[in-house]
Amino acid sequence: MTPFAYARAADAADAVRLASGSAAAYLGGGTNLVDLMRETIARPAALVDVTGLPGTIDETPDGGLLIGAAVKNTALAEHRAVRARYPVLSRAILAGASAQIRNMATVGGNVLQRTRCLYFYDDDGARCNKRSPGQGCDALHGFNRNHAILGASDDCVATHPSDMCVALAALGATVHVLGAGGARAIPFVDLHRLPGAHPDQDTTLAPGDLITAVELPPLPFGANSAYRKVRDRASYAFALVSVAAALDVDGGTVRDVRLALGGVAHKPWRATLAEAALRGKPASADSFRAAAAAELAAARALDDNGFKIALAQRTIVAVLNGLAAKAQGAQP
Amino acid sequence: MARTINVNGAAAALPDDPRVSLLDFLREHLRLTGTKKGCNQGACGACTVLVDGEQRILSCLALAVQYEGRAITTVEGLALDGQLHPLQQAFIDHDGFQCGYCTPGQICSAIGMAAELRRGVPSYVTADLGDAAIPADDGRLHDELRERMSGNLCRCGAHNGIVAAIGARLREAP
Numbered sequence: 001m002t003p004f005a006y007a008r009a010a011d012a013a014d015a016v017r018l019a020s021g022s023a024a025a026y027l028g029g030g031t032n033l034v035d036l037m038r039e040t041i042a043r044p045a046a047l048v049d050v051t052g053l054p055g056t057i058d059e060t061p062d063g064g065l066l067i068g069a070a071v072k073n074t075a076l077a078e079h080r081a082v083r084a085r086y087p088v089l090s091r092a093i094l095a096g097a098s099a100q101i102r103n104m105a106t107v108g109g110n111v112l113q114r115t116r117c118l119y120f121y122d123d124d125g126a127r128c129n130k131r132s133p134g135q136g137c138d139a140l141h142g143f144n145r146n147h148a149i150l151g152a153s154d155d156c157v158a159t160h161p162s163d164m165c166v167a168l169a170a171l172g173a174t175v176h177v178l179g180a181g182g183a184r185a186i187p188f189v190d191l192h193r194l195p196g197a198h199p200d201q202d203t204t205l206a207p208g209d210l211i212t213a214v215e216l217p218p219l220p221f222g223a224n225s226a227y228r229k230v231r232d233r234a235s236y237a238f239a240l241v242s243v244a245a246a247l248d249v250d251g252g253t254v255r256d257v258r259l260a261l262g263g264v265a266h267k268p269w270r271a272t273l274a275e276a277a278l279r280g281k282p283a284s285a286d287s288f289r290a291a292a293a294a295e296l297a298a299a300r301a302l303d304d305n306g307f308k309i310a311l312a313q314r315t316i317v318a319v320l321n322g323l324a325a326k327a328q329g330a331q332p
Numbered sequence: 333m334a335r336t337i338n339v340n341g342a343a344a345a346l347p348d349d350p351r352v353s354l355l356d357f358l359r360e361h362l363r364l365t366g367t368k369k370g371c372n373q374g375a376c377g378a379c380t381v382l383v384d385g386e387q388r389i390l391s392c393l394a395l396a397v398q399y400e401g402r403a404i405t406t407v408e409g410l411a412l413d414g415q416l417h418p419l420q421q422a423f424i425d426h427d428g429f430q431c432g433y434c435t436p437g438q439i440c441s442a443i444g445m446a447a448e449l450r451r452g453v454p455s456y457v458t459a460d461l462g463d464a465a466i467p468a469d470d471g472r473l474h475d476e477l478r479e480r481m482s483g484n485l486c487r488c489g490a491h492n493g494i495v496a497a498i499g500a501r502l503r504e505a506p
Contacts, residue, residue, distance in 0.1 A: 006350035006397055031393045034353070035373050047350070049398060078453045082459040094456045098483025099445065100380055100390045235456065235482035 005046040028109030063218035069108030088225035092167035095229040110209040115158035130199040145304040150265040156199030166262035170244040179209040192267030221248035239263035249283045249327035272297045283324040292316035340409030342450035357396035378438040387446025407436035426497035430488035465474040
């Protein structure tokens, strides 16, 4: 690990002040950053520990929730209001990592975790544009079974590893940020970038920007939501494909829907094309199949990951079928 | 005064170098080698310790300085007055290990898991998010334990004995 200075922030303003001027990184639970530092892939000159910032989950005036960035993943998953009103978020968090890691990891850190592409981690043996811009991408024609099928570029085919973020994308969350220029809010779906020619930039945040909170808007049909994760083993593995969805059915018709995919792109993938294809349509398997196909029409397979396209198609349909059955079972 | 951390009831001075992981601090600085270094990258769970009595974490991914002022319990801190912790005894009774390398992490993890169950924390396999109580049904308890302990790998393959030991202890003292 490269030597670094360590400071503990008293509050958000203190954190931003401490991080200004040097190549500093904010430290949450450390479950990804400490590992990257040990591999010398991350070499911050200073760490600003933000785990002491408010770890509260508060009701907002409009009926949503404001989640402090230092809230631990376990605390968010077990929160009663989240379980009742946004079960997709609890389920997504519980699908990720292990219990020990969820106890350590913060919400802000989960959002900013980096890809688990093995070529990104292999500093000695592989070229990676995300780790070393301009070097090339050995994943593009390498072993790329786990890699992206949507929104990738020739410079990077990595996927975003988070489960929690897939639910946040589906729920239309907002990220609150404090930077040198003050506070601002960013729609969650605009926080993470597609790789394009600059895969070294995971997000639209500027250096020194601190995520202070994530806000969930009220979602009246959020209680009818689900997360399904398909992976190589039953637990403690990253997603091959995952689906977060919430469905509102009225008299057999889709009134509203939220859908996002994980494991398929450089960012949590909000499936806006499928959503648009579904609104006003019968809540039927035919509609769900057509909507999934509309979203995945742009999917491109690499040498090893073509199975993900069919897998995503089937998983979307399965999740929406389940939610439709639940919604219609609950109606008089 | 030096910054301190409490380990198994005794105060210890934290290292000056912030690069020292909690795991290396325990093993190399305090010579508490019960906590094991398996993968050193958060994949195996051998380094699991408890924070403030019941929160299980991976000490390999923790910087020691981050836990200033906190209480850490390692496997060395579980026995009381020469008596094994009941879960340690349950691992012996149910053949919950072979080589023993993962065992300290398994036992600390299971103590933290039991606290999560008592608190009503749901898991990925919990059917009803609103009701995460310890299942009365043995099959469901088995599934819950396997899921909740998935962060602790045993390469000898003693998982059946491990799950049996933890299940027996939970039924005895939920």
